[in-house]
Amino acid sequence: MVHEKLGASPQALGHRHNDGLELVLADLLHTAARHLDYVHEQFTGTARRAASTLTRAASENTSINSLGVLQNSGTQIDILAARRADAVDRLGEVISAYQLVTAAKSHSRSATRPRAAPAPEPTTTLPPPVTTANRGHHR
Numbered sequence: 001m002v003h004e005k006l007g008a009s010p011q012a013l014g015h016r017h018n019d020g021l022e023l024v025l026a027d028l029l030h031t032a033a034r035h036l037d038y039v040h041e042q043f044t045g046t047a048r049r050a051a052s053t054l055t056r057a058a059s060e061n062t063s064i065n066s067l068g069v070l071q072n073s074g075t076q077i078d079i080l081a082a083r084r085a086d087a088v089d090r091l092g093e094v095i096s097a098y099q100l101v102t103a104a105k106s107h108s109r110s111a112t113r114p115r116a117a118p119a120p121e122p123t124t125t126l127p128p129p130v131t132t133a134n135r136g137h138h139r
Helices: 003-004 010-015 020-058 073-111
Strands: none
Touching: 003 010, 003 073, 010 020, 020 073
16 A cells, blocks of 8 residues: 555655654554555455355354354454554555645745746946936026
């Protein structure tokens, strides 16, 4: 998800920044991505075990547990699916925040780049100002 949106792994993003808000967000991004991976692994592992249990129960070659075929696996899968969806949302929010901050930072860098000095104003020779002392009397 991070690579798709930002074109780099979470680890690589952390190496792009030395300090500041970008580094904090890159660290949060890395943590959120690891959390999503962890929850996804739990979800898929629990779902595989449940699928295997259901496959064995459907084959009719094994006895079915009288306390329930899946016991609490169904509830675990539901909880893990909700946690995974929440982790996807959180990672998406951190990605958006990272994009906003890095875009604003790159915009401010381009806005503060030194520009060429403006050309000097052309100089013109103006006649001396007219004052009452050098005005002639006209009648």
